[in-house]
Amino acid sequence: MRQESTRGGADVVSLSAVSKVYGGRAxxxxxxxxxxxxxxGTFTAVMGPSGSGKSTFLHCAAGLDRPTAGSVVLDGEELTGLTERQLTELRRDRIGFVFQSFNLLPALTVLENVALPLRLAGRAPEPRRVREAVEQVGLADRADHRPAQLSGGQQQRVAIARALITRPAVIFGDEPTGALDTHTARDVLELLGRAVRGAGQTAVVVTHDPVVAAHADRVVFLADGQVISEVHQPTPIAVAERMTRLGAWGEPVSAGRFTGRVL
Known part of the structure; x- marks a missing residue:
């Protein structure tokens, strides 16, 4: 069911009492x-120990997996009642994805890879708009190159331009800098942050790296499938300390669950 548009300032993505159980009740x-x-217009990092539910969280929020219970609303659309075809169309039109593996088509140029989501949606790409997207990520001089001719950081820049080209309501990232060195990862995260904030879009990125998370406006922490706490305007040290308390490098947390509404 279509709900109130998010353009007036409400949440672009909201999860309400969402649970996911694999393998039935037991x-x-x-x-x-x-x-x-x-x-x-916000950039959020999602962190937690191994097995905390980060990937499942992202999959449910992005309509890649259906929750067992609860509600997911994205850009005013209730996802849990949509058909598979409707979910596919929503992901294509309103969501951008950036993954650790760049998922570029090797036979296509930079320009062609960036334009691909528009073509898949049956929309004729505007050459000027596609070139502007490539310029925005600093690859104007590589526009006619193929992925094999680019570095890993350049390929991830192409992936970001491709994610932004449809002007989605939200961009989801799953360890988007996991295959990059520290310096390149920093450049890519800064680029993503500028692109998202400049266009008033929303980014939600799952990561295990405190340095990566520190580029976000806010870090949300998961443990045992629950939201435990959050940090605003994070620093790498603050994020690392909070992860330590969550049991990322120590004993798992068994108490002190975060129960407030996260805004």
């Missing part, structure tokens, strides 16, 4: 009653 609980919202 199975594994990956998410346990998660309630959280992400506003337009």
């Amino acid at each position: 199975g594994v609980t990956a998410l346990d009653g998660v309630t959280i919202g992400f506003r337009r």
Whole structure:
């Protein structure tokens, strides 16, 4: 069911009491009653120990997986009642994805890879708009190159331009700098942050790296499938300290769950 548009300042993505259980009632609980919202023009990192539910969280929020219970609303659209075809169309039109593996087509040039989402949506790409997207990520002089002719950082820049070309409501990233060196990762994250904030879009990035998370406006922490806490205007040290308390490098947390509404 279509709900109130997010363009007036409400959450672009919101999860309400979302749970995900794999294997039936006696199975594994990956998410346990998660309630959280992400506003337009914000950049959020999601962190947590291994097995905390980060990937499941991203998949449910992006409509890649259906929650067992609860509600997911993206850009005013309730996802849990949509058909698979409707979900596919929503992901194509309103969501951008950036993954650790760049997922570029090797036979296509930079320009062609960036234009691909528009072509898949049956929309004729405007050459000027595609070139502007490539220029925005600093690859104007590589526009006619193919992925094999680019460095890893340059390929991830192409992936970001491709994610932005449809002007999606939200960009989801799954360890988008995991295959990059520290210096290149910093440049890519700064680029993503500028692109998102400059266009008033929203980014939600799952990462295990405190340095990467520190480029976000806000870091949300998961443990045992629940939202535990968050840090605003994070620094690498503050993020690392919070991860330590969550058991990332020590004993798993068994108490002190974060129960407030995350805004």
